[in-house]
Amino acid sequence: MQITIVAGARPNFIKIAPIIKEIEKKKNEGYDLNYRLVHTGQHYDKKLSATFFDELSIPDPNVNLNVGSGTQAEQTAAIMIGFEKELQAFPTDLVIVVGDVTSTMACSIVAKKLHIKVAHVEAGIRSGDLKMPEEINRMVTDSITDYFFTTSKLANNNLMQLGINEKQIFFVGNVMIDTLLSKEKDFRQPKAWQELNLKSKDYFVLTLHRPSNVDEESHFKNMLNEIITSSRNKPIIFPVHPRTKKILDTLDINFENLHFVEPLSYLEFNYLVKHAFAVLTDSGGITEEATMLNVPCMTFRNSTERPETCDIGTNVLVGSSIEKIKKSFEKLFDGNWKKGAYPELWDGKASERIIEEIIKIYNL
Template sequence: MKIINVVGARPNFVKMAPIMTAMARCPERIQSLLLHTGQHYDCQLSGTFFTQLGMPRPSVCLEVGDGTPAEQTARIMIGFEKVCQVERPDLVLVVGDVTSTLACALAARQCGIAVAHVEAGLRSFDSTMPEELNRRCTDQMSDYLFTTEPSAGENLLREGIGAEKIHFVGNVMIDTLLQQRQRAAERSLLRNWCLQPGEYGLLTLHRPANVDSPEVLARLLEVLAVVAQQLPLIFPVHPRTLKVIDRAGLTGFFTRSFGTVGIRLVDPQGYLDFLHLMMHARLVLTDSGGIQEETTVLRVPCLTLRDNTERPVTCEVGTNVLVGSRGERLLQEAGGILAGRGVAGAVPEKWDGRAAERIVEVLLNRLP
């Protein structure tokens, strides 16, 4: 059984690592190849992940580089079609909801190859999000849909997906977190920056709705600066966000010092260092989907700077609270956390570190 596993952007690597490990335990039945589309080409966003997560180097790299979603989709499809024609895999496995996910799923289907989608069925019901389009389209083309929470399966059934295709397996991102948690705890980043656990917050921003408009980003930073007067915020800044900050002249919102009031910009961090920062933070402010899940398992309070989430279990069971990006709710919830009134949360069903094992078990039982 030959399987091409597709990665293209930072979140994909964390999700794919345990799947590759689980497949490697069955060499007599599975021949797995790792393909990197090159959607994220920055070394810090891609290269260090292979080393830190113990992943094999990609068998193929398409090196599609930067561009609009349409440009990247076209280049990925052209390149991936050629790979499929040469390798003739039995299955293409894609994860998450990035451009590479949709492009490779579509190219595989056009070549008559079965598709498996890991993290299927998640829905924000916000059609302005590129990720929502990617998720919905990929699910409609997939033969195996692996879900992380019960609501995802319910969404798929409502959209007409056959129940026999849906498999509730848990969360592969949490597989990686549990495997790497101790290594991350032992990192020296806090010591190097003279920070103490619980004495800072962690901030991430990259959603187009929050960062593409200088006016929107400036208003959000004004609110975050108020929070940062009570708790210093560490902000590993995404390259896209940094470009907007520089172009719009918003550098005045940031401090140059660690451990003092204000927002401190830092470079993007590798997986282990970012996990180290997250597990020791007093609170996390983010617009990322995956961070909502990781903070839930780490039992760290998370305020999501969005009006919706495709991961409702993190709010229903976990530590996540939706606060939007306009200010009042954000300040209210942050103040409650700093006063000791954060949500305690619990770990969702099947987020136990065995999701990848369940995926491989399904494939071994169902594929010819």
Template sequence: MKITIVAGARPNFMKIAPITRAIEKARKEGKNISYRLIYTGKQDDSSLDASLFSDLDMKAPDVYLNIDDKNPIKTAAQIMMAFDDELSANPAQIVLVVDDLTPTMACTIVAKKRHIKVAHLVAGTRSFDIDMPKEANVIIADGLSDYLFTAGMVANRNLNQSGTESEHVYHVGNILIDTIRYNRSRLIQPVWFSILGLKEKEYILLTLNRRSLLNDEKNLRELINVIIKSSRGMPIIVPVHTYVREAIKSLNIQADNLHILPTQSYLSFGYLMNKAQAVITDSGNIAEEATFLGIPCITLNTYAEHPETYRIGTNELVGEDPALLLEAMQTLMDGKWKKGELPDRWDGKTAERIVQILLEGNSDK
């Protein structure tokens, strides 16, 4: 059985790495299974830092489609044509796509046009807001997939409400947990950690990424000021991309405990999260990892791909509301944050379940 795995952005690799290790393990055990890894972006993509693949203990992509267009329609069209050529040159029995990106949708369509089975990893993550750019992507990917691998029962319910046949839905758990669990003993303390005088569990980790949040300068200033004033002098570590760093610095906020730093390698960032007293983020992935690690997490969004993070985990949604952020910060700093529990099947064995299901469903391939 030949599987083509598609990554459309850097975060996808964190979810793909456990799958590749599980496939390699099954292959060593004599199973007829192999994979080819495709990245739809460019080989010189600045987000793919040199250490990424070694940090994740996985090989680099077999091929880069080199598509990088800011227009999502042109991106989808270019990916579809390039991916069609890729499948012509390297046939597969299964195409595995991840998350809810434009490449996810585009490659799903190509695979189905070629009568190839599609496995959608992290299926059923619906917002039910069609105006959100990713909603159409996930509707199409979920609707066409033969295997829908979900992280929790909320995703299962979303798929059921959408009319998806239950025999195609598999509750396998959260694949991100496989990655953080595998790498927890491999995490690396950044070299500047001691230079800043940081101590474990005595700093707050802040990450920002969403451009809609960054573009509202007035509200962004209020949010950051709330964090600074509520932190009671505790160091705030902010490892972010250049465009985020520029947005924050343009606010001219002066605070001795605010440390804006470049992005970190996967293992170094994982260390910062694992040793933080708390995490403030606008990333669903980070909220999921924080739930596994038992770290208090405040999410600057009204939506979470996996509601389990705030329903039973350590996460709380405050949107982009400074008043709600202040309330959450006071609860955190007073030591009254909820403990949280680990959602079902967030146990680090998701990739094994997925590979076993694919093998059982394609035993004659």
């Protein structure tokens, strides 16, 4: 059996690593499993791409489509053109896409138009916010997917409400957690740890990149002001996403305890998360990592596609309301943040379950 695995951006790399490891394991056990890894080049910054491949022991991709930057439409079109040529040159039995980035949607469309089966890892999650490009990507991908691998029973329900046959849905757990648990022992201090004299549980990690938070300059500046004011002078480490950096460069942001750092590798970033007093973010994936590392997490969004991080984990949605941000920090400093637990099947074995199901589906 021939499988094509698609990766395009940071969250994808984290998700494909354990899947590839499991395919190689099963192949060594004698199963007829072969794969071809396609990197679309959606993330092209070395820190956001090549470093992740090295640290997560992902083999070099068989091809990099090198699509680079562009508008949503330009990037989608470039991925589709490149991936169509790839599939025509290297036929496959199954395309595996992961997550909800532009590459996920674009490659699913191409595969289906070439009559190739699609498996979506992390299927069925929904934020309900159609202003998020990722929500469109999820909806389109799930509308044409053949096999749905989910991280929660809520995701199963979302899919069944769309009329998806229950036999096509497989609740397997979270492959991001597979990677987190297997790599936790390898987390390492970034340079900023020594340079800023950081101490465990005495600083914040901040990430912001959603258009709703950073595109409107006055809103972005007001949010940062409130975060700084409420932080009680604890250091705030802000690894700056390239998209956010362009906006920050136009603002006059200068606070003593706010430290901008270059994008960090996977092992460095999660070292910071593990030892942080709290995580401040608008990313979905980081809320999952914070939940598993049992670190308080504030999410600057009004909705989330990962409600289990709020219902079960350490995450709380605080939106962008200045008053709510202030109250959330007060609760954190008062020691009243909720205690988190681990969601069901977030046990490091999701990729095993995925490959076992594929073996059953294809009678290997």
